Amino acid sequence: MSRASLATRAAIRLGRALAILLALVLGATTATAQPVPLILPVGDGVSSGDIPGLPPAASDDGAAATSSDDADTPLVTPVTYPDDPAGANLPVSIRIGDGSEGGEQRDLSTTIQILIIMTVLTLAPALLLTMTSFTRIIIVLSFLKRALATQEAPPNQIMIGIALFLTLAVMSPVLTTIHEEALGPYMQKEMTLQEAGTRAGAILSKFLIRQTRETDLSLIYKLSREAPPSTAAEVPLRVLIPAFVLSELKTAFQMGFVIFLPFLVIDMAVASILLSMGMFMLPPIIISTPFKILLFILVDGWYLVVQSLFRSFN
Numbered sequence: 001m002s003r004a005s006l007a008t009r010a011a012i013r014l015g016r017a018l019a020i021l022l023a024l025v026l027g028a029t030t031a032t033a034q035p036v037p038l039i040l041p042v043g044d045g046v047s048s049g050d051i052p053g054l055p056p057a058a059s060d061d062g063a064a065a066t067s068s069d070d071a072d073t074p075l076v077t078p079v080t081y082p083d084d085p086a087g088a089n090l091p092v093s094i095r096i097g098d099g100s101e102g103g104e105q106r107d108l109s110t111t112i113q114i115l116i117i118m119t120v121l122t123l124a125p126a127l128l129l130t131m132t133s134f135t136r137i138i139i140v141l142s143f144l145k146r147a148l149a150t151q152e153a154p155p156n157q158i159m160i161g162i163a164l165f166l167t168l169a170v171m172s173p174v175l176t177t178i179h180e181e182a183l184g185p186y187m188q189k190e191m192t193l194q195e196a197g198t199r200a201g202a203i204l205s206k207f208l209i210r211q212t213r214e215t216d217l218s219l220i221y222k223l224s225r226e227a228p229p230s231t232a233a234e235v236p237l238r239v240l241i242p243a244f245v246l247s248e249l250k251t252a253f254q255m256g257f258v259i260f261l262p263f264l265v266i267d268m269a270v271a272s273i274l275l276s277m278g279m280f281m282l283p284p285i286i287i288s289t290p291f292k293i294l295l296f297i298l299v300d301g302w303y304l305v306v307q308s309l310f311r312s313f314n
Contacts, residue, residue: 130241131204133170133211135248136255137309138163143256144305147263148296149289166306170313174207201237208244209235211313216250217243251312259305263292 120127128134141159168175178200186196209232217235220243221228229235270291271284295301 128167130245131208132167133248133313134163134167135245136252136312137166137170139249139252140255140259140305140309143252144259144301147256147260148292149263149285150293166309170310171207174203177203202233205233205235205237205240208237208240211247211251212240212244213247213250216246219243219246255308255312262295266292266295 138160141163145154145159181203182191182196182200185191186193191199217239218228220239224239226239267284267288270288274280274282274284274287
């Protein structure tokens, strides 16, 4: 007998066994199933006998329509209401609110609020990079690390942590104002979500417009082919945010260049000394790195860098 025929017979036997097992399971389930009471409003135009698949309810003369075993557990129980005994007019209404007796509607349902919060959390990295001082701080710290020529000291995680906390310190006045004038009143039901968002956007715009160059703002308006407004308060965030990012990049690169200069002088001096001594095979960075670290420590470099960053935002 060939292998194909053996495999076919085995498949047939397996199918029969599965069919028998399924029939046994369905039979056991049907045998143990109990009738579930179903309460439906029955009015003048609807009777229990009109429901397909269900036996008619008991008649007026007391004759049971169901079997004697299921007489104690009717499948359909007519329900009437005091205001409408006949049950002819049963309105169906769906109301979204807080469930109070007065029927006051909430500003937003809990589901929509959770959806908004999840959306904000998803966009949190982009908001952090484009609407705060994080961009300038992390770029300046990256230039500092590259100028010192230290490969993994300090680690990138430490640099990002320093940038996050410095960002929180710089943005603290703005965040405090947003909490006092927008988020706090909204949580206390003193304003709607739209009003709170408009107020928070106006507060944030004041910070962004102070750090944005007029040339960058004009560039974004030219690219978007829109007429610039008469006052800075009328600049929308969709135009202000990209202009702010461009200004932050320019300012960060300017500060990085100033940080690079003293360390570049040390590299050039060490390279000239090594060439004059005939040490062509010795990389200058090996000799210059300790001197750059020593200079950075002597002038209290971390204090100067952080102080310059904070002053640049004022």
